[in-house]
Amino acid sequence: MGLKEQLIISKLRVIVRMKNNKKRKKVIVMGAGLAGLACAYELSQKKFDVVIIEKWEEVGGLARTIKKGKFSFDSGPHRWYTKSNMVNKWMLDLLGDEVIRVPRLTRIYFDKKFFYYPIKLKNAIGGIGLWRAVRSVLDYLIARVKSRLLKPKLVTMEDGYVNQFGHTLYETFFKRYSEKLWGVPCDRISVDWIGQRTRGLNLSTILKEMIIKSKKVVSLVDEFSYPERGIGRIAEKMADTVKKYGGEILLNSEVVEIERRENQITSVTVKVSGKEKKIEGDYFISSIPINDLVFRLSPETDRSIYALSKKLKYRDELQVALFVSKTHITPDTWIYVHSKEIPFMRLMEMDNWSDKLSPVGTTTLVFEIACNEGDAMWNKNDKDVIDLVKKSFVEEFSLIPYKTITGGYVHRVPKEYPVYHIGYRQDVDKIKKYLSGFFNLQLIGRNGTFRYNNMDHSIEMGLYAAWNLISGKKKHDIESVNIEREYLEEKKFESPEDEFVEEKH
Numbered sequence: 084m085g086l087k088e089q090l091i092i093s094k095l096r097v098i099v100r101m102k103n104n105k106k107r108k109k110v111i112v113m114g115a116g117l118a119g120l121a122c123a124y125e126l127s128q129k130k131f132d133v134v135i136i137e138k139w140e141e142v143g144g145l146a147r148t149i150k151k152g153k154f155s156f157d158s159g160p161h162r163w164y165t166k167s168n169m170v171n172k173w174m175l176d177l178l179g180d181e182v183i184r185v186p187r188l189t190r191i192y193f194d195k196k197f198f199y200y201p202i203k204l205k206n207a208i209g210g211i212g213l214w215r216a217v218r219s220v221l222d223y224l225i226a227r228v229k230s231r232l233l234k235p236k237l238v239t240m241e242d243g244y245v246n247q248f249g250h251t252l253y254e255t256f257f258k259r260y261s262e263k264l265w266g267v268p269c270d271r272i273s274v275d276w277i278g279q280r281t282r283g284l285n286l287s288t289i290l291k292e293m294i295i296k297s298k299k300v301v302s303l304v305d306e307f308s309y310p311e312r313g314i315g316r317i318a319e320k321m322a323d324t325v326k327k328y329g330g331e332i333l334l335n336s337e338v339v340e341i342e343r344r345e346n347q348i349t350s351v352t353v354k355v356s357g358k359e360k361k362i363e364g365d366y367f368i369s370s371i372p373i374n375d376l377v378f379r380l381s382p383e384t385d386r387s388i389y390a391l392s393k394k395l396k397y398r399d400e401l402q403v404a405l406f407v408s409k410t411h412i413t414p415d416t417w418i419y420v421h422s423k424e425i426p427f428m429r430l431m432e433m434d435n436w437s438d439k440l441s442p443v444g445t446t447t448l449v450f451e452i453a454c455n456e457g458d459a460m461w462n463k464n465d466k467d468v469i470d471l472v473k474k475s476f477v478e479e480f481s482l483i484p485y486k487t488i489t490g491g492y493v494h495r496v497p498k499e500y501p502v503y504h505i506g507y508r509q510d511v512d513k514i515k516k517y518l519s520g521f522f523n524l525q526l527i528g529r530n531g532t533f534r535y536n537n538m539d540h541s542i543e544m545g546l547y548a549a550w551n552l553i554s555g556k557k558k559h560d561i562e563s564v565n566i567e568r569e570y571l572e573e574k575k576f577e578s579p580e581d582e583f584v585e586e587k588h
């Protein structure tokens with residue numbers, strides 16, 4: 084081929100590229116948690132220009148692995164579990180041989196005793212005593228009969244627990260922990276919160292299974308998938324791919340304003356190091372808290388939507404890591420701590436998840452303290468929080484001496500749990516109905532949809548939003564994710580061991 088022909092071909096290539104570029108649509112993704120990243124991951128590989136805007140300094144949102152010196156630890160216990168084969172395969176394709184299987188052991192620390200979780204009858208009866216065990220069964224039976232005959236209207240979390248388990252079990256295993264987690268009495272939280280968590284797991288199943296020894300026992304999974312270098316690998320891997328395909332990820336960048344015109348969103352204003360810049364886009368995907376989205380709309384929305392958005396609240400958390408010169412201090416992957424006197428509600432030991440997370444002969448313990456942003460606990464300085472947790476753990480559990488704790492770190496997490504106040508669903512539905520009026524906006528993610536998502540749900544929502552744009556049709560219903568009617572962790576189980584409590588993430 085002569086020089087002339089080569090020049091013509093290269094000119095033609097430039098023209099085609101320019102044409103393609105014109106066709107490329109720009110998608111602004113708000114939030115680099117798993118939902119936003121999953122969406123950007125798909126779009127960036129399919130000729131969309133993607134910009135992710137994330138206010139934190141790292142990607143991953145609620146599912147991060149934090150690195151401090153030689154220690155890596157997760158932002159709370161994150162095990163991978165999904166009922167969706169599609170999402171499971173997607174995750175395995177993403178992480179490949181980084182995924183390991185981790186045996187699960189979870190216990191509840193309660194009245195200075197350890198109970199297996201899911202509960203095992205013999206262990207539970209031994210722990211709570213025969214009299215309380217008999218009362219539990221009787222109460223449970225009464226509750227079931229009442230529920231069948233009277234079909235009571237269940238409004239609050241307390242109604243739900245008592246209806247499902249009876250008073251004694253509610254008071255023994257659910258009330259204290261729930262109130263520690265939420266910071267308010269159980270009658271102030273909607274029954275919806277426990278809906279999916281306990282469905283199908285009840286004493287009658289357990290007793291039936293013990294008697295007839297059928298193979299169809301419902302159970303919580305006793306082994307789970309986990310990236311051996313920490314849960315944050317899911318986000319890191321997606322972010323690498325987004326960047327590889329030309330997508331942009333703006334960190335330390337907060338969406339402070341979202342411009343709307345008629346039935347569309349036109350741009351977002353982002354604050355980076357005190358300076359604001361406007362970014363225009365064709366499509367907008369939001370995984371930031373749904374009410375923050377409303378507050379940032381410009382011009383402002385009408386008062387009723389604004390007022391409903393103000394009603395939505397979240398529970399926040401301090402995550403306290405203690406670095407310890409010892410390994411396998413507990414046998415557990417994580418432990419729930421019910422007593423009010425102990426400040427933390429859950430603790431996890433990282434070397435029981437993977438030995439790649441801390442140097443040989445050491446481990447990290449991560450403690451979670453539920454609180455509200457701005458309250459006395461949240462405002463404590465890091466040293467005081469670390470000292471509080473250290474003292475409480477060393478003295479209450481007597482598992483390690485002070486001198487083995489070589490350091491600590493506090494990770495403050497705002498908006499960890501959407502609070503399902505009574506009547507929240509109607510409020511959220513009205514907000515969503517209003518936002519659905521913007522044809523180029525899709526809501527995804529845990530706080531983005533105000534739904535108590537696990538990782539798989541957030542990823543699935545992100546994928547659906549991307550596939551809707553790729554296909555040009557809204558054929559994937561994001562709102563259909565995480566409304567399974569059956570309990571999230573049902574599975575067929577061979578051994579008739581017994582369990583009936585719910586999981587809280």
Ligand SMILES: Cc1cc2nc3c(=O)[nH]c(=O)nc-3n(C[C@H](O)[C@H](O)[C@H](O)COP(=O)(O)OP(=O)(O)OC[C@H]3O[C@@H](n4cnc5c(N)ncnc54)[C@H](O)[C@@H]3O)c2cc1C
Pocket residue numbers: 113114115116117118119136137138139143144145146158159160161162163164336337338339370371372375499500527528529530531536537538539541588
């Ligand atoms: C302690 C704990 C334990 C858990 N355990 C499990 C588990 O075992 N298994 C499981 O499957 N799931 C678990 N989960 C749930 C899981 O972490 C979440 O479902 C998932 O990480 C949510 O991802 P997301 O993208 O929807 O939301 P997020 O992770 O909240 O992402 C939203 C992102 O938006 C950013 N953002 C917010 N506002 C703005 C703004 N104005 N501008 C720019 N960015 C903004 C945030 O910084 C954040 O990064 C757990 C959650 C917690 C808190």
